[in-house]
Every structure is written in structure tokens, then in C-alpha cells.
Amino acid sequence: MPRISGSSLELDGFDVAILAILQRDNHTPQRKIAEAIHLSAPAVQRRIRRLEESGVITANVATLDPAKIGQPLTIVVNVDLERERSVLIDEAKKAFLAEASVQQCYYVAGETDFVLILNVPSMADYEALTRRLFFANNNVKRFRTFVVMDRVKTGTTLSLDKVPGISTPQ
Template identity: 60%
Template sequence: MKSSKTLDPFDLAILRILQKDNTVPQRVIGERVNLSAPSVQRRIKRLEASGIIAAQTATVDPAGFGPALTIVVQVELNVETGGAIDVVKQSFIDAPEIQQCYYVTGEADFVLIILVQDMSEYEALTQRLFFSNETIKKFKTFVTMDRTKVSLEIDI
């Protein structure tokens, strides 16, 4: 992946626009950054090919699908061998309820951001992922009261 040092001011300006709204037409982006639409298109393709643009997605408000709970979980492992960590990582990747998973340093080994409809769905998830896994020593649950800020934007 390229570093921001290899990106020119046009690339950075395009990325700023796309992070805010990836539906802005390339013609409009070109007008904003003083490039032609074909040039913008080539740059976007290059940014995608290099991995700088990882995905084009829509942020969906879970409230539109009924009640939802956002839960933050710290997970501590019994064993920290490479193989055990990889198995746990894969189980977290495979769980659709887990929106984000971070392998971290400190007291916890993983921090998870989980979205479920209610506590009974979360309880079933804990049975499936945590209690049935001997590698997991303990987990600590934080139920959010408000989704104050949800973003994946990077300060460019």
C-alpha cells in the first residue's frame, strides 16, 4: 500500500471528497479539484488498485431496522500462541454481528464492536463465541447508551 507521502495534492483532495460522500460524480470532483473527469477516474482506479481506497460502501443506520444495541467487548485469552490467536481472529471475522475487531496490546487481547437487536441475541452470541471457546479466558461487556460518533474517515 502506498503511504500518504506518495500521494499528490490532487489524490488527497479526491480522497477527502470521497470519504465524505462516495456518490459525488467524477465530473463534480474534477470541478472541485481542478482536474478533468477522466483524470479523476484514472486516479480513483489507481487508488483502488493500490489499496488506498479499500472499499466503496454506504453507512447504514441500524435504527432503520428496528431496535439495535451497540456493544463494545474486551476479550482476554488464556493462550497467546500464533495458532490460537489466528483461530480466535477467524471466529470473530466469521461472526456477522461483529462490525469491528481489533487485536490490541494491554490487559485485553481483542476489542470488538458488536451490533445486535437485543440482549438475548447478544447472550446467544456470547455462548457461541466466548463460552464455547477454551482459548477465551474472560470478556468484559460495555453496552453503549448512544452512538455518538460512528465514522471510518481518516484525517487527510
């Protein structure tokens, strides 16, 4: 059976199939997973526990619709720092991590230093956030704002169905 080698755990086709199912719906009963991939429910349970303990599965979370919780605007922001000393990068990471409106934060290589994904109630709230997070920070050189018009695909689903030799249940 094909395998995927990671830094700490080798995944076989059963593991990949389990992950594919859990990524679509992590409330899928283990007996249904077992039926779909032709394993016993206890074997599925052991594999899921191993995937969690090894850190392959990092969390079981609910994905929320921002509009339904009063955060209808999704904004992508590229942030460029003035100086890139490690202590200043760490300060920026800490500030972004502490801001509730920041849903995702990526420290990246390339033309910008950080890419932020924000959810805010209004443009007025975004303006207040920019004053607090960017304009008040002497190490922010510039930031570029992209207002999301449509959430076409979200989440962190891995494309496990593209692994050669492994077919995952639909």
C-alpha cells in the same frame, strides 16, 4: 504541492482532496470532484482508478443505520485470551470473522487481546452470542462488555484535512 508517502503509493494534494470528498460521499460525480479540486474529470477518474488498484481505496460501501435494520444495540467487547499461541490467536480471529454480529474486530496490543464492535437486536441475542462465542471457547479468559448509549461518530474516515500544507474542499 505537499505529498503523503505511504508504503506503496505517494499521494499528492489532489489525491488527498479526492479521498476527502469520497470519504464524505463516494457517489459524488467525478465531474463535481474535478470542479472542486480544479482538475479535469478524466484526470480524477485516472487518480481514483490508481487509488483503487493500489489498495488505498479498499472498498466502496454503504454505511447502514443498525437500528433501522433491526440491530439497535451496539456493544463494544474487550476479549482476553487464556493463552496467546499464534494458532489460538488465529482460531479466535476466525471465530470472530465468522460471526455476523461482529461488525469490527481488532487484534490489539495492551491490556486486552481483541476489541470487538457488535450490533445485535437485543440483550437476549447478545447473551446467546456470549455463550456461543466466549463461554464455549476454552481459550477466552474473560470479556468485558460496554453497551453503547449513543453513536457519536462512526466509520473509518481518515483525517486528511489535518495534513500540513494541504487544504481539502469542504
